[in-house]
Amino acid sequence: SQLAEENSWALSVHEGESVTVNCSYKTSITALQWYRQKSGKGPAQLILIRSNERDNRNGRLRATLDTSSQSSSLSITATRCEDTAVYFCATERGNYKPTFGKGTSLVVHP
Amino acid sequence: GALVYQYPRRTICKSGTSMRMECQAVGFQATSVAWYRQSPQKTFELIALSTVNSAIKYEQNFTQEKFPISHPNLSFSSMTVLNAYLEDRGLYLCGARDWGQNTLYFGAGTRLSVL
Numbered sequence: 383s384q385l386a387e388e389n390s391w392a393l394s395v396h397e398g399e400s401v402t403v404n405c406s407y408k409t410s411i412t413a414l415q416w417y418r419q420k421s422g423k424g425p426a427q428l429i430l431i432r433s434n435e436r437d438n439r440n441g442r443l444r445a446t447l448d449t450s451s452q453s454s455s456l457s458i459t460a461t462r463c464e465d466t467a468v469y470f471c472a473t474e475r476g477n478y479k480p481t482f483g484k485g486t487s488l489v490v491h492p
Numbered sequence: 493g494a495l496v497y498q499y500p501r502r503t504i505c506k507s508g509t510s511m512r513m514e515c516q517a518v519g520f521q522a523t524s525v526a527w528y529r530q531s532p533q534k535t536f537e538l539i540a541l542s543t544v545n546s547a548i549k550y551e552q553n554f555t556q557e558k559f560p561i562s563h564p565n566l567s568f569s570s571m572t573v574l575n576a577y578l579e580d581r582g583l584y585l586c587g588a589r590d591w592g593q594n595t596l597y598f599g600a601g602t603r604l605s606v607l
Contacts, residue, residue, distance in 0.1 A: 413594070419534075424496070424585050424598030468534055478524050478543075478589070480596060482536035 405471035498599030513602040515586035522588035
């Protein structure tokens with residue numbers, strides 16, 4: 383069964399706008415990671431947030447984690463065309479085997 | 493920096509034949525390597541987790557007999573898809589990391605097509 387799921391299949395914004403991708407999961411976790419996969423490439427890790435953290439930032443990216451509702455969000459501010467990609471959340475349970483969600487496709491229009 | 497190279501990038505094989513794919517880590521020690529298959533719908537399936545000097549752990553629905561993996565040192569891993577059929581099509585990704593580290597580095601994948 384799917385242990386991590388993004389809540390939107392696809393999002394579309396214009397450059398400069400902000401966007402948030404949401405993720406929910408169903409089991410206890412030790413950490414949650416957000417990845418981005420551009421066309422023709424493998425996934426690249428963006429942010430890791432541990433289960434005892436609530437918020438983590440990396441430049442224009444901000445990830446939040448709510449373990450009580452078993453959800454996470456990834457916000458991107460001042461989006462750019464190069465942010466166009468599929469975004470995945472992946473949960474970790476301390477076993478070095480991240481479980482990926484189905485992904486949210488983000489298109490940033492000029 | 494840390495990089496993972498996978499090759500070949502694309503391969504086409506006849507139904508019932510086998511193909512081998514390789515994963516090379518550069519700039520870090522690939523203590524553990526996770527092999528995934530990504531479907532055309534972008535869904536990830538974990539095939540197996542390989543840790544140097546430890547047994548390879550296969551996930552449900554994947555077996556060593558079908559997807560034998562070699563992980564002989566801290567920079568290299570390979571996986572073979574034996575007797576490939578249409579359902580084996582997809583993008584095979586290796587993700588490697590050093591022990592105790594949080595970052596999992598992925599290669600660009602090997603795309604397998606089966607005729």
